[in-house]
Every structure is written in C-alpha cells, then in structure tokens.
Amino acid sequence: MGNFIKTNQNPLKYVRIKVADHSHIYLRDKQRCQRECENKPCTYFCPTRVYSWSGEDREIKVAYQRCVECGACPWGCPYDNISWSFPPGGYGVHYEL
Amino acid sequence: MGNDRYDVIIVGAGPAGSSAAQLCAENNLSVALIEKGEFPGSKNMFGGAIYSETTATIVPTFWEEAPLERPITEEKIWFMEPNSVVEVGFTGYDFAKSPYNSFTVIRSRFDRWFADKAVQKGAHLLTSTLVENLVYEKLGLTGKKVSGVRLEDGSEIYSEVVILAEGGWANLAEKAGLRDNINSKMLTIYIKELLALPQGVIEARFNLEKNEGCSIGMVSYPTAGAIGKGGIWTNRDTISLAVGGFLDQFNQKGLNIYQLLYRLKGHPKVKRLIEGAETVQYMYHQIPRGSYDNIPRLYDDGILVTGDAANLISGRHGTEIAMLSGMYAAETVIHAKAKGDFSKKTLAAYGNKLENTFFVDNMKVRKKSKIFYQKHTDSDFLISQLANEVAKVFFTEGFRTEQENINNMLKEVENIQPLSKTLSDLYQAVWHWRVL
Numbered sequence: 001m002g003n004f005i006k007t008n009q010n011p012l013k014y015v016r017i018k019v020a021d022h023s024h025i026y027l028r029d030k031q032r033c034q035r036e037c038e039n040k041p042c043t044y045f046c047p048t049r050v051y052s053w054s055g056e057d058r059e060i061k062v063a064y065q066r067c068v069e070c071g072a073c074p075w076g077c078p079y080d081n082i083s084w085s086f087p088p089g090g091y092g093v094h095y096e097l
Numbered sequence: 098m099g100n101d102r103y104d105v106i107i108v109g110a111g112p113a114g115s116s117a118a119q120l121c122a123e124n125n126l127s128v129a130l131i132e133k134g135e136f137p138g139s140k141n142m143f144g145g146a147i148y149s150e151t152t153a154t155i156v157p158t159f160w161e162e163a164p165l166e167r168p169i170t171e172e173k174i175w176f177m178e179p180n181s182v183v184e185v186g187f188t189g190y191d192f193a194k195s196p197y198n199s200f201t202v203i204r205s206r207f208d209r210w211f212a213d214k215a216v217q218k219g220a221h222l223l224t225s226t227l228v229e230n231l232v233y234e235k236l237g238l239t240g241k242k243v244s245g246v247r248l249e250d251g252s253e254i255y256s257e258v259v260i261l262a263e264g265g266w267a268n269l270a271e272k273a274g275l276r277d278n279i280n281s282k283m284l285t286i287y288i289k290e291l292l293a294l295p296q297g298v299i300e301a302r303f304n305l306e307k308n309e310g311c312s313i314g315m316v317s318y319p320t321a322g323a324i325g326k327g328g329i330w331t332n333r334d335t336i337s338l339a340v341g342g343f344l345d346q347f348n349q350k351g352l353n354i355y356q357l358l359y360r361l362k363g364h365p366k367v368k369r370l371i372e373g374a375e376t377v378q379y380m381y382h383q384i385p386r387g388s389y390d391n392i393p394r395l396y397d398d399g400i401l402v403t404g405d406a407a408n409l410i411s412g413r414h415g416t417e418i419a420m421l422s423g424m425y426a427a428e429t430v431i432h433a434k435a436k437g438d439f440s441k442k443t444l445a446a447y448g449n450k451l452e453n454t455f456f457v458d459n460m461k462v463r464k465k466s467k468i469f470y471q472k473h474t475d476s477d478f479l480i481s482q483l484a485n486e487v488a489k490v491f492f493t494e495g496f497r498t499e500q501e502n503i504n505n506m507l508k509e510v511e512n513i514q515p516l517s518k519t520l521s522d523l524y525q526a527v528w529h530w531r532v533l
Contacts, residue, residue, distance in 0.1 A: 094135060
C-alpha cells in the first residue's frame with residue numbers, strides 16, 4: 001500500500017489498531033465504483049488509505065485493517081456506496097498516552 | 098451482563114455521557130454508562146482545549162485533581178501565507194491562576210478521569226462494549242418507547258430512559274429516527290499529530306513559563322484553499338498540531354488531510370516550533386458541523402440525544418457544549434424519575450432547556466455564517482492574502498514617502514479584489530471567525 005508523501009512515512013506506524021477478524025466496512029455494489037464513479041474520491045479523502053483502486057480486478061479494495069474510524073467515508077462517497085459501522089467493542093483504533 | 102434494569106442507560110462515555118452519568122448517579126438514579134473503547138477516551142480526539150467555566154459547572158475546582166496539560170495564557174490567530182504570517186493575539190497572565198480560562202488536555206487521560214468521577218458516584222461503567230441497537234416497549238395502543246439497548250452479543254439491558262452520547266457518527270440517533278442522514282457538506286474531518294519535545298524546549302520556543310500554555314488558530318495556508326482551519330496547542334511535553342475542514346471541499350479539490358498536515362509542518366513558522374520533535378501519535382476524527390437547522394429531534398419517548406450526536410457544536414465549542422447538554426439531559430431525566438414518567442411530554446423539558454442556552458443562541462446567529470462560507474469558500478484565503486500583502490508593504494523599509502507607502506498599500510488591496518468585496522469579507526470574517 002503506497003503512502004501519500006515523499007518520505008513514504010507511514011502514518012499508521014503511530015496509530016494503534018486492534019484489528020478484528022472481520023471487516024466493519026463493505027461496498028454495497030462493487031460494480032458501481034467502476035461503472036459510475038469517475039474520481040473515486042475515497043482513494044484520496046480517506047486519511048489512511050483504506051480504499052485503493054485495483055486496476056487488475058477493476059474494483060475498489062477495502063483494507064479495513066487500516067481504518068482509524070474518522071467517519072468520513074460513508075458521507076464522502078458520492079454514491080452512498082460505503083457501508084460502515086464501528087468495529088466490535090474493544091477493537092479498532094486505540095489512543096492512549 | 099444481560100437483563101439488568103437501570104433507571105438510565107447512557108451510550109458513550111465521552112464528555113456528554115460522563116457529565117450526564119455523574120449527575121444522574123449523584124441523584125441516586127441507577128446508571129449504566131456504556132463505552133465501546135477499552136476505556137473512556139481511548140477513541141476520542143479533539144484539537145486541544147477544555148474551558149474552565151463549563152467544566153467547573155460539572156466538577157467544581159476540577160483543576161485540583163484532573164489530568165490537565167497547561168492552562169492557556171496565550172491565544173493567537175495566524176493568517177498564513179507561504180512565506181509570511183500576520184499574527185493577532187492576546188496574552189492573559191490571569192489565565193494562569195484560579196479560576197483559569199481554558200486548559201489543554203489529552204483526551205485519553207482527561208476523559209478517563211472524567212468518567213471515573215461518574216463511577217465514584219455509583220454509575221456502572223461497561224467498557225469494550227458496543228451498543229448495536231435500541232430496544233422498545235409498547236406505549237399505549239399504537240406508540241412505542243425506548244426501553245433499553247441491545248449489545249453486539251445479542252444481550253439486552255433495560256432502562257426507563259436512554260441517553261445517547263455516542264458521538265458524531267450517531268448511528269443510534271439515526272436508527273431511532275431522530276436524526277436525518279448527514280452529508281459531506283455538514284461534515285469536517287481533522288487530523289492531529291502529537292509531537293513530543295522536552296518541557297523546557299516547548300517553553301522556550303513558545304515563550305512560556307512552566308504553568309502556561311499557548312493555543313494558535315491557523316487560517317488560510319493550512320487547508321490549501323479548502324474551508325477549514327489549523328491549530329497548535331501546547332501540552333506539557335507534547336505539541337498538538339491539527340488541520341482539517343469540510344469533507345466536500347477536500348473531495349472537490351482532491352485534498353488529503355494527511356498531506357495537508359505534512360505540508361503545514363514544512364511552513365517556516367511551524368517548522369521551527371516542532372524541529373527535532375518526535376511523532377508520538379496520529380489521530381483522526383470527524384466533527385459534524387451542523388447548524389441550528391440540522392439539530393435533530395432531541396428527544397422522544399424514553400430517549401434523549403446529547404453532544405456531537407445531536408450536532409451540538411458551535412465554533413470552537415464542542416466539548417463544552419457536550420458537557421452542558423449532558424447536564425441538561427440528566428436534569429430532565431432526574432425530574433422524569435421523580436414524576437415517574439419518561440414519555441416525550443416530560444422529556445420535552447430538555448429541548449426547552451437547550452433552546453435557552455447561549456450556545457443554541459449562537460448557533461442560530463451563526464447559521465448564516467456557514468452559508469456565507471459555503472458560498473465564498475475563498476474568503477479566509479483572500480483575507481489572509483490581503484493582511485499579509487498590506488503588512489509587508491507597511492513594514493518594508495526603503496526610500497519612499499509615507500504617501501507613497503499608503504498608495505502602495507491601497508494598490509495591494511485593490512489588486513486582490515474589489516474594495517467593496519474586501520470590506521464585506523472582513524466584516525464577515527470578524528463576525529464569523531470562530532465558526533469553523
């Protein structure tokens with residue numbers, strides 16, 4: 001998974017995520033991303049790159065393990081195609097100092 | 098855990114939920130406070146500061162015991178261009194002593210302490226517990242009333258009333274039919290980086306004493322043309338650096354908040370403050386920017402909505418309003434308990450209490466500002482540019498008469514946009530600057 005910036009520093013290195021064994025994110029209609037969505041903004045507004053376009057499979061891949069629960073994607077998707085819920089209790093992003 | 102019955106179930110142990118829990122428990126109601134994170138605060142993020150007066154309403158002289166970082170004595174706004182900054186600020190040394198004004202805090206520490214106050218007063222705190230849905234019972238012939246919650250393992254907990262303090266995602270409020278679907282125009286997303294530096298270095302760089310702190314609001318440059326803001330807060334031995342803005346703007350302009358943060362860290366004015374600092378944590382969060390028009394229905398039979406879940410955010414006041422709305426919800430529930438009636442007729446008192454608060458008044462006034470910003474997305478940018486251009490001419494020394502200097506400044510003003518638009522932008526900016 002590529003990162004956003006030149007240094008290739010990975011923001012997830014500094015975030016603790018307890019990954020659940022099943023995804024809390026799914027696409028309602030995978031074909032729709034290819035068919036209707038030109039810009040695929042999920043691939044750039046998601047701060048931790050959960051979403052990436054796979055040219056090979058012609059679909060958006062969802063890496064739920066990278067999700068920091070910012071809540072942007074279900075509203076950011078122009079086609080209301082992202083179904084998002086919280087990971088199970090005690091899982092997901094964890095901030096502690 | 099199943100089949101317990103409480104007077105009140107509170108979903109979410111953030112500032113709204115824990116305020117409500119403290120007050121309810123204090124008044125001898127049985128309280129279940131349910132938190133999805135490992136501990137309260139472990140999933141929470143905000144810019145940086147809580148306000149003293151509000152917090153003291155819930156816990157008087159909280160500064161004697163709460164885990165606080167620094168009292169804020171310096172408030173600044175930076176209008177930033179790539180190579181210059183116009184700074185406006187206020188330093189109040191009175192803010193470094195009781196009753197203070199505001200404090201920087203770290204949520205994983207503060208929220209944990211704040212929820213613990215409720216536990217000390219008798220609330221039952223359930224952590225690592227996700228509420229999946231609401232449970233209803235029949236009310237009269239055709240009606241229904243919320244009577245508890247269903248957890249992800251399928252077990253149910255019952256109560257007379259449920260207070261939703263679930264945060265901006267507000268899944269349950271939506272399921273209860275209280276809140277309309279939100280959209281990307283109403284949603285801001287923020288990123289924050291915590292950067293560690295020795296205390297002494299922070300104090301030297303920000304010109305602070307040991308028990309003083311600084312908050313800086315950053316306009317224009319941080320969001321690269323999108324509507325939003327940046328911010329810096331000094332904690333004890335870390336600096337919070339945050340940036341964010343409206344999601345629809347980031348979508349249109351193809352921006353990413355992680356890239357914006359990286360770009361901001363390279364600005365000459367910011368770079369020297371964080372030089373050599375070690376990244377401790379990245380944090381991300383959404384803030385619903387509803388206005389008065391999209392406050393949801395705040396109550397129904399057996400249910401109340403508080404804090405971010407109710408879009409109760411006005412300018413920089415999110416945590417504070419969350420605490421107060423939690424308090425008003427608790428007062429309403431305590432009254433309902435005494436009356437033995439948790440129908441919406443009784444709970445309507447909560448709506449009335451909120452209607453009379455300073456923050457709902459502010460939200461009414463400010464609903465126009467949001468419209469203004471959506472229409473004139475470039476106004477922050479133009480004001481910042483103007484301030485910087487004019488200041489540069491003013492401070493540039495050379496062989497010119499004063500009249501020439503004034504003429505040059507006026508020329509800069511007119512080069513940016515028609516004077517009338519500038520004046521209107523300035524007026525709007527002063528009127529609305531705390532909105533976003």
